[in-house]
Every structure is written in C-alpha cells, then in structure tokens.
Amino acid sequence: MEYKVFTGARIFDGDRFHDDSALVIGNGRVHAITGANDVPENAETIRLDGGVLAPGFVDAQVNGGGGRMLNDEPSPESMYMIAEGHRPYGTTSVLPTLITDVAAATMASIEAAVEAVKTNRGVVGLHLEGPHLAPARKGAHLAELMRPVEDSDVKTFIRAREAIGTLMITMAAEQVTERQVQALSEGGVIISLGHSDCTAEAADARFDVGARGVTHLFNAMSQMSHRTPGLVGAAIDHPAAWCGIIADGHHIDPRALRIALRAKRGEGRLFFVTDAMSLVGTDLPSFTLNGRTVYRTKGGYCSKLTLEDGTLAGSDVDMASTIRYGVNFLELSLAEALRMATSYPARFLRLTDRGHLTPGTRADLVHIDDGIEVTNTWISGQPSK
Numbered sequence: 001m002e003y004k005v006f007t008g009a010r011i012f013d014g015d016r017f018h019d020d021s022a023l024v025i026g027n028g029r030v031h032a033i034t035g036a037n038d039v040p041e042n043a044e045t046i047r048l049d050g051g052v053l054a055p056g057f058v059d060a061q062v063n064g065g066g067g068r069m070l071n072d073e074p075s076p077e078s079m080y081m082i083a084e085g086h087r088p089y090g091t092t093s094v095l096p097t098l099i100t101d102v103a104a105a106t107m108a109s110i111e112a113a114v115e116a117v118k119t120n121r122g123v124v125g126l127h128l129e130g131p132h133l134a135p136a137r138k139g140a141h142l143a144e145l146m147r148p149v150e151d152s153d154v155k156t157f158i159r160a161r162e163a164i165g166t167l168m169i170t171m172a173a174e175q176v177t178e179r180q181v182q183a184l185s186e187g188g189v190i191i192s193l194g195h196s197d198c199t200a201e202a203a204d205a206r207f208d209v210g211a212r213g214v215t216h217l218f219n220a221m222s223q224m225s226h227r228t229p230g231l232v233g234a235a236i237d238h239p240a241a242w243c244g245i246i247a248d249g250h251h252i253d254p255r256a257l258r259i260a261l262r263a264k265r266g267e268g269r270l271f272f273v274t275d276a277m278s279l280v281g282t283d284l285p286s287f288t289l290n291g292r293t294v295y296r297t298k299g300g301y302c303s304k305l306t307l308e309d310g311t312l313a314g315s316d317v318d319m320a321s322t323i324r325y326g327v328n329f330l331e332l333s334l335a336e337a338l339r340m341a342t343s344y345p346a347r348f349l350r351l352t353d354r355g356h357l358t359p360g361t362r363a364d365l366v367h368i369d370d371g372i373e374v375t376n377t378w379i380s381g382q383p384s385k
Contacts, residue, residue, distance in 0.1 A: 001026040003043035004381060007036055009367060012054040014343035014356035017335060023053060025363040028380030032359060048367055048375075054338055055355050056092025056364035056377055057319040058345040060168060060271075061127055061215065061244060063097045064278030064314075069287065070096045072278075074108035076116040076123075083122035085281040086274075087384055089318035090366040090374040093124045093346075093354055095168055097275075099289065100130025100141040110160045117165055120380055124351060125166025129215065133195035134172035139220040140313035141195065142290050149176040158187035166190070166349055170215040173198035173231070178209050185210025190349060192244070195220045196231050203234035213242030213268060213348060216275055217260065218252050219312070239266020242348040244273040247325045248317035249301030251275075254329040261330060271344035272322040277305055277314040289313060301325060324372045334372075 003026045011018040011033055022039050024031040039045075063069060066085020068078050079096045086094060096116075098109045106128060113126035132153075135143035149171065161167040168190040171181075174197065184191055193203055194215030199222070203211075214221065214235040222230030235241045243264065245257060261270055274280070278287045279296055286295050294313040297304045303316040317325075319341050326337035346355020353362050363381040368374055377384045 003031060003040045004046060005039045005043045006046045006048060006053055006365075009048040009051050009053040011357065012052050012335065012338050013358065014055050014339065014346075017052075023357060023365075025381050028363050028382075030357050030359055030361045030363055033357065051367055051369040051375065052334070052338075053365060053367050055342040055346075055357055055361075056366050056379070057090045057341040058093045058349065058351065058355050059086065059091050059274055059276075059319055060095050060345050060349055061097050061129070061273035061275050062086060062094045063099055063276060064287075065276055065280040067278055067282045067284065069278045069289065070098050070109060071101055071105065071289065074098060074105050074112050076112045079112055079116040079123045080119075080121050086276065086318060087122065087377050088281065088374060089320045090341075090368065090377060091319045092122055092364040092366065092377055092379050093351065094122055095125045095127040095166065095349070096123060097127040097129050100133060100145050101290070102145065106131070110164070114163045122379060124354075125168065125349070126160075126164055127168040127170070129170040129194070132169070132171040132175040134174045134197050136197040137172070137195045137220045137222075139195060140289065140294075140307055140311050147175070149180050151180070154180050154183050154187075157184060157189050161188045166351065168192060168349065170194040172196035173202045173206050176206070178205050181206045181211050182209040185212070193221075193231060193235075197222045198231055200229040200231070200234040203231045204238060207234070207238045207241050212240075213244065215244055216246050216251065216273065217243040217270065218256060219246065236260055236263050237265055238268070240268055241266075242268040242344070243270045245270050246275045246315050246317070247272055247322040247330065248315045249325065249329070250304045251312060251315065257330055261332070269344045270340065271348060272319060272326070272340045273345070274317050274319055274322065275315045276317060279303075279305070279316055280318055301329075320368065320372060320374050327372065
C-alpha cells in the first residue's frame with residue numbers, strides 16, 4: 001500500500017486534538033494517527049504550515065451553491081455543482097436539499113441522488129425539505145404545494161432510501177402520523193421535524209417512535225413558552241433529538257443559541273447546517289426560487305437573503321463561517337465548533353465512514369489556518385488544489 005503522511009498541523013480526529021502527530025492515509029482511507037516521527041518509510045509527505053487538519057465538514061442541508069439551486073434542475077450535475085461550490089469552504093460531504101416543489105421535481109431529485117452518490121464527488125444523499133410541511137410555518141416555501149403524508153409516500157420514500165443510502169426528509173408533525181414516522185424510521189429514512197406548528201406533546205410522540213431531530217431549530221416552528229414548550233422546547237428537552245442550527249447572525253439571536261447549547265439534553269446535539277442557497281461561492285445579487293426573486297443584502301456577519309416581503313429565504317453562509325461564528329459568538333471551544341461540523345452531523349446522518357479520522361474512515365480532510373480559513377480540502381486523499 002502507498003501511504004501519504006500529513007505533518008505540521010494539529011490533528012483533530014472528530015472528537016479531540018492530537019499534537020505533535022501525523023496523519024497516515026492509504027488507498028483513500030485513514031490508516032492511523034501516529035507520532036510525528038513514527039511514520040511509514042518511503043511515504044509521500046504533505047507538510048502543512050500550522051493550523052488544524054480535521055475531517056471534512058458534513059452539511060445535511062444545502063439547497064444550493066456555486067450558482068445552482070437543486071430546485072432549478074434536479075439532476076446529478078446540479079448536485080455536483082452544489083457540492084463543488086461548498087468545497088472551498090471545507091465541506092466534503094453534502095446532502096443536496098430540495099425545497100418544497102411539485103411531485104415531478106421530488107422524483108427527479110431522488111433519481112439524481114441515486115446516480116450522484118455512486119461517484120466520489122461529495123454527494124452523500126438527499127434531503128427533501130417538503131412538501132409535507134405545515135402552511136402555518138411555511139417560511140419561504142410555497143404553502144399551496146404542501147400536503148399530508150400518504151401511505152403510498154411511505155413506500156416511495158423507503159424504496160428511495162434503499163437506492164440512495166442516506167435519505168433525510170423534513171416533515172411537520174401535523175402532516176405525518178406516528179405510525180408513518182415509525183415505518184419510515186424502521187425503513188432507514190431520517191425523519192426531521194420542521195416547518196411545524198405542533199405541540200411539544202405531538203413532537204415527543206414522533207421522537208419516541210423514530211423521528212431523529214429537527215430542521216433549523218427555532219426557525220419555522222412553534223416556539224417555547226412556559227406553558228406551551230412547542231417544537232423548540234421538545235427538541236431541546238428530548239434526549240434523542242438532534243438539532244440542526246443556522247449560525248449566520250440572521251436566523252437566530254446568539255443568546256438563544258447559547259441558551260439552547262447549554263440546555264440540550266441527552267445524546268442528541270446541536271450541529272451546524274448552512275441552509276445555503278445558490279449564491280454561496282458567487283458574487284450574484286439575487287436568484288429565483290419557485291418563481292420569486294430572493295435578494296442578497298450585504299451587512300452583518302454575512303449577507304442576508306430575503307424575499308421581497310422580507311421573509312428569510314435560506315442563508316448565504318458557508319460551513320467554515322459557521323465554525324468561526326460558533327467560536328466568536330457562541331462561546332464554543334474550537335473543538336466543539338469542529339464537532340458540530342464534523343462528527344455530530346455525521347452521527348445524525350449515520351455516516352459511519354466520515355466525520356472522524358479513525359482507522360478505516362474515508363480520508364476526507366480539511367486544513368484550516370489559525371483564523372479558521374480553509375487552505376485546502378481532500379476527498380479520499382485527493383486534494384482539491
């Protein structure tokens with residue numbers, strides 16, 4: 001076996017840091033983390049100039065990037081463009097995300113994902129955010145396309161999961177029964193509650209039968225008060241519920257996120273998602289979503305994306321920026337911020353071969369400098385530049 005050895009940087013393995021160490025990879029997989037002087041002979045050496053070498057970032061919610069939205073053209077080529085648009089920011093595994101659309105677009109996205117995951121270009125599954133959402137919490141989605149889950153949908157989604165491998169679906173608790181959640185979960189589909197006006201009791205009932213978490217905690221969901229905890233309260237309190245968060249300075253006040261981070265109970269954790277739109281990686285001022293213009297407004301931590309009426313419409317943030325936000329505004333250690341972009345989302349998505357640098361995992365890597373800026377990424381040990 002031919003080995004490559006990475007030296008010169010601190011190594012973060014998805015859980016903790018290793019100092020004065022080297023990462024050894026072979027055949028696109030992690031072989032070992034060793035002492036800096038205890039590496040295979042005749043191995044190719046990649047010397048890094050300080051910083052941190054970490055698992056490539058994992059993003060469970062990516063609507064677009066590099067100038068392309070999945071809704072524009074649900075094809076493998078769109079998925080590749082989206083993945084490649086986010087790679088300069090450290091993301092090596094993405095779930096391209098389809099926002100509520102017509103049935104034909106949903107089926108086309110499923111077919112595209114079946115093909116895209118066969119390649120080694122960063123697409124690891126599919127996230128369907130709709131159409132089974134609640135009009136009362138529609139956000140930037142089209143309410144007229146929303147509908148309850150039917151038993152025929154359950155069968156379709158389980159077949160799709162079997163073909164794709166990783167299928168995540170955001171559903172409102174109001175639009176899916178406990179029996180359907182259990183069937184989907186037992187079929188391997190990752191159910192995330194979101195765009196929902198449900199009670200905490202309804203959310204708990206679905207978490208108890210297999211719903212795995214919530215989509216963009218706090219946004220487009222019933223809020224927490226002292227007598228009606230809503231979906232927010234249920235997600236923070238339920239030990240099995242994972243919570244994706246958009247840390248861009250626009251979607252959630254940092255005080256609310258700091259409270260949620262301190263309060264989260266159980267194995268489930270908060271993890272970063274970008275909810276990124278097509279403008280990431282471009283200088284374009286706007287784009288079109290379901291026939292409506294979404295405008296990019298400069299200012300704040302990053303640009304803000306809104307419909308004409310001011311409704312937030314996804315984000316303009318990248319994963320490296322969310323990690324910087326976590327360290328600078330959420331009082332997170334660098335290790336915890338990195339976990340929220342690597343091992344936590346990988347665990348949520350049950351991607352056992354990524355998110356960590358342990359023997360046998362994929363050599364999907366990112367190198368960041370001391371300012372948490374990305375200098376390079378590798379997929380299966382192959383550099384992006």
